[in-house]
Amino acid sequence: MIYRETGQFRTSYAEDQAIFRLREDRIGIIVILAIAWVGIPLVADEYLLRAILIPFLILSVAAIGLNLLLGYCGQISLGTGAFMAVGAYAAYNLALRLPEIPLLIDFLLAGLIAAGIGIVFGLPSLRIKGLYLAVATLALQFFADWAFLRVHWFTNYTPSGSVTAPPLDIFGWLVDTPLEKYWLCLAFACATALFAKNLVRSRIGRSWMAIRDMDIAAEIIGIRPMHAKLSAFAVSSFIAGLAGVLWAFVHLGSWEPLAFSIDMSFRLLFMVIIGGMGSILGSFLGAAFITILPIFLNQVPAMVGIQLSTAMVSHLEFMIFGTLIVLFLIWEPHGLARLWQIGKEKMRLWPFPY
Amino acid sequence: MATATVTPPREAAERSVRRARQIGEVLLAVENISLRFGGVRALSNVSFDIRRGEIRAIIGPNGAGKSSMLNVINGFYQPQEGRIIWKGRALSRMRPYDAAKGGIARTFQNIALFKGMSTLDNIMTGRILKMRASFFEQALWIGRGKSEELRERAFVERILDFLEITHIRHVPVGKLPYGLQKRVELARALAMEPELLLLDEPMAGMNLEEKEDMCRFILDVNEEFGTTVALIEHDMSVVMDISDRVVVLDYGRLLADGTPEEVRNDPAVIEAYLGVSHG
Amino acid sequence: MAELGPVLEVFLGGLMSGVLYALVALGFVLIFKASGVFNFAQGAMVLFAALSLVRLSEWLPFGVAVLLTIAIMIALAWAVERLVLRPLVGQHGLILFMATIGVTFFLDGFGQTIWGSNVYQLDLGIPASPWFLFENLFPGGILVSPIDVFAAVIAGTLVVALSIFFHSTKIGRALRAVADDHQAAQSVGIPLNQIWLIVWSTAGIVALVAGMAWGTKLGVQFSLSLIALKALPVLILGGLTSIPGAIIGGLIIGAGEKLAEFYIGPLIGGGIEYWFAYVLALAVLLVRPQGLFGEKIIERV
Known part of the structure; x- marks a missing residue:
């Protein structure tokens, strides 16, 4: 593999500011996109699409949402699951009560509603920091769990409390096969990633990072902490809300409030830490890791003849997650994404590491 | 005392003539500022001004209130008494954001990157x-x-x-x-x-060569862009060399205010500041 | 006056469970005071201690099992100090907090792997049947569970013991010095690592006591770990650094959520115990960010 910076001279700031500065990276991303859009659909079976790829893509979107807040703006949230729930139930109720609105518009409106809730629960971040904010977002999580379970209006008074999404009609395109669903999720994931990447390389992203790294200094150079924090909350919860809609409408089809419990919030937190705080790529890597690990634990020991009980698998998962969180925080707070980058650096300079 | 000689005497003389032309009207005036933290008085009744285009040094022993003064100027601390007049307008309840928007920038003693x-x-x-x-x-x-x-x-x-x-x-x-x-x-x-650049010990912890570089940059910024500079510095030779006027604070009070020459010869300053431990 | 009986019963019941919250919150406060770490794993420590105790006591005399569990909790404190805190020393509080979330998940998985994940009964020989108080004042009297009373007594004893420990022993003074200023404490020769070990061990023992109290009440099971989440609003309410704050915060939240459930619950669908504590804490945060008893944080540049 030839991976070289030598000989590639950037002659304008536009080239130097591009998302992928190296020609090899640009080729790489085109190859990856081609595989994702064309290659995988040619070979993947229904199980792979349904059980792995679709959840992976949706969780990546949600992880990008949390990463913008936690990794870029330094504001912790233990309530990402709640923002997803808000998105899911908002879209459900919009589709149910205002059927004349096209479904895709419902999705975006649901995202906006989640963003509104995000701003409201981000307000405490103006007065309180770090750990206290964790509690404020937990408050939202518990309140949302309760509201969607007990306030039956949200679930249209269905006796079981579980609701079913309407058929996925995207401007006349009826999305019902796993492949079509995969493409839909892929489109959302690509759009979110691009949108997020553009934000973090612009003024707004820089003001988030400034707040994260040193809020006092940020204020002194003219960044308003309120704007920066609330915009991070809004964008993050918009994306999480959208991911919630996809999770409910595309992945689950019908769901209960439990689908967005605190468990989901923690999983997303792990994706961001393991994948890499402050990295869009890391959100994908983290989501992939957390999606694949349980499947791996379920299948690989069985292949080599070790039978693990379901409880055992779940305990093992807990232990592995816990250990990895601590290890990554100690050794590589920028997660898998940083490891990937280090690998690339090595390759770029190889065989002369200096 | 560590020395960082920047300009030989003859050049210095030429410079002072040039500078007299450059320095203009009052850009910022500090009027009767008092600042307390609980029972501790950090600043008591301090007044001075900064003129457009000059390099103004604020000196004084540790704990004299120099950093607090900068924090008041750029809105980080709200003084209990007194006011800041910025370009002829009194600013009240100013936040750091307002200061930044108004054209005041600063650096910190402990780097804040x-x-x-x-x-x-x-x-x-x-x-x-x-x-x-x-x-x-x-x-x-x-x-x-x-x-x-x-x-x-x-x-x-x-x-x-x-x-x-x-x-x-x-x-x-x-x-x-x-x-x-x-x-x-x-x-x-x-x-x-910025129109006014506040530098809190820009040369602290630097070696001689780095100090000389930094002095050169400060002078260049001031001369090429006409940026007004207010700086806190401990190295007296640097202060005497590059500043046009010097404010001396001691225990939160204004002890002296004038050209480096005047300040250097002020008995109160020699008594309170130069006389002790900094020699 | 006929109404007062049930209300009083709810109130007392709330106070009693508040004491249990306070027990968990106490562990948090100890660690936060001495090491500035917001230890999310306190709940997992409660579960781990209770599981260890209940499984060990199946084949060991109870007293031996308790001693052995204490030893296990000290070993755990040592491991956490060595493997997690020391490498992360000086890091941002948020990083440490997330690391303790990692510890939480590890401990939950590890505890259930080695000790099992069923519901285990912990029998401390306390009568299960409730007591009825003031039968002459209210029809039917007021129902009080002996387990709750036992837990309250234990909690009270623990708080007194900790206060004495903090204020009258050499180690206690060192702890307070560390809590005030890490660097200053270190420069006068207080070994930080030892202090942290002591504090985490103490928090481990507090977790054991909390685990015993909760385990007797609910059975020893995974949900004990989630109780930690209930202790968070207690902390916010009481202030992160105040031991009396943890106790009073616990009582306010315990009684408050039961009374809220009693009065407001029926109006809006019930189950508001689930979030009431959090919303109360959030409201307090907005008015008084340092909590009722916490120290005000002054920012410096």
């Missing part, structure tokens, strides 16, 4: 107030979202060039040595195109 960002991004944050692109333009990288980034990038490159730090533009500032970090912080403040 954004550790997780590159040199370039750190300095780009200094341009935030100059940027107008809407949320969607930024998210979609279209229109002003893109054009402003490129325009400001070009501006920041000139500062990188001016301060001779182009080679570290993509390095995360956390990995830079101390002296360079100080320079990046100055660069970020300059990126704001």
Whole structure:
């Protein structure tokens, strides 16, 4: 593999500011996109699409949402699951009560509603920091769990409390096969990633990072902490809300409030830490890791003849997650994404590491 | 006392003539400022002014209230009494954001850079107030979202060039040595195109060579861009060399105010400051 | 006056469960005071201690099992100090907090792997049947569970013991010095690592006591770990650094959520115990960010 910076001279700031500065990276991303859009659909079976790829893509979107807040703006949230729930139930109720609105518009409106809730629960971040904010977002999580379970209006008074999404009609395109669903999720994931990447390389992203790294200094150079924090909350919860809609409408089809419990919030937190705080790529890597690990634990020991009980698998998962969180925080707070980058650096300079 | 001689005497004389022309009206006036933390008086009834185009030094022993004074000027502390007059208008309940918007930039005694960002991004944050692109333009990288980034990038490159730090533009500032970090912080403040630049011990902890570089940069900024500078510094030879006027604080009170020459010969200053431990 | 009986019963019941929250919150406060770490794993420590105790006591005399569990909790404190805190020393509080979330998940998985994940009964020989108080004042009297009373007594004893420990022993003074200023404490020769070990061990023992109290009440099971989440609003309410704050915060939250459930619950669908504590804490945060008893944080540049 030839991976070289030598000989590639950037002659304008536009080239130097591009998302992928190296020609090899640009080729790489085109190859990856081609595989994702064309290659995988040619070979993947229904199980792979349904059980792995679709959840992976949706969780990546949600992880990008949390990463913008936690990794870029330094504001912790233990309530990402709640923002997803808000998105899911908002879209459900919009589709149910205002059927004349096209479904895709419902999705975006649901995202906006989640963003509104995000701003409201981000307000405490103006007065309180770090750990206290964790509690404020937990408050939202518990309140949302309760509201969607007990306030039956949200679930249209269905006796079981579980609701079913309407058929996925995207401007006349009826999305019902796993492949079509995969493409839909892929489109959302690509759009979110691009949108997020553009934000973090612009003024707004820089003001988030400034707040994260040193809020006092940020204020002194003219960044308003309120704007920066609330915009991070809004964008993050918009994306999480959208991911919630996809999770409910595309992945689950019908769901209960439990689908967005605190468990989901923690999983997303792990994706961001393991994948890499402050990295869009890391959100994908983290989501992939957390999606694949349980499947791996379920299948690989069985292949080599070790039978693990379901409880055992779940305990093992807990232990592995816990250990990895601590290890990554100690050794590589920028997660898998940083490891990937280090690998690339090595390759770029190889065989002369200096 | 450590020395960092910047200008030989003859040049200094020429400079003073040139400077007399450069220095203009009062840019900022501090009037009867008193600041207390609980029972502790950090500043009592301090008044002085800063004129456009000058280099103004604030000196005094440790704990004299110098940093508190800067914090009052750029809105980080709210004084209990007194007022700040900025370009002829009294500012009340000013926040750091207002100061930044009004054209006051500063650096810190303990470097306050954004550790997780590159040199370039750190300095780009200094341009935030100059940027107008809407949320969607930024998210979609279209229109002003893109054009402003490129325009400001070009501006920041000139500062990188001016301060001779182009080679570290993509390095995360956390990995830079101390002296360079100080320079990046100055660069970020300059990126704001401030009218008044507050420097809190810009040369603390530097070796002689770094100090000379920093002095040169401060003088160049002042002369080329006409930026007014107020700085806190412990190295007396630096202060005497580069500043036009000096304020001396002691225990939160104004002890003396005048040209380096006047201050140096002020008996109270010699008694309270130069006489003790700093010799 | 006929109404007062049930209300009083709810109130007392609330106070009693508040004491149990306070027991968990106490562990948090100890660690936060001495090491500035917001230890999310306190709940997992409660579960781990209770599981260890209940499984060990199946084949060991109870007293031996208790001693052995204490030893296990000290070993755990040592491991956490060595493997997690020491490498992360000086890091941002948020990083440490997330690391303790990692510890939480590890401990939950590890505890259930080695000790099993069923519901285990912990029998401390306390009568299960409730007591009825003031039968002459109210029809039917007021129902009080002996387990709750036992827990309250234990908690009270623990708080007194900790206060004495903090204020009258050499180690206690060192702890307070560390809590005030890490660097200053270190420069006068107080070994930080030892202090942390002591504090985490103490928090481990507090977790054991909390685990015993909760385990007797609910059975030893995974949900004990979630109780930690209930202790968070207690902390916010009481202030992160105040031991009396933890106790009073616990009582306010315990009684408050039961009374809220009693009065407001029926109006809006019930189950508001689930979030009431959090919303109360959030409201307090907005008015008084440092909590009722916490120290005000002054920012410096």
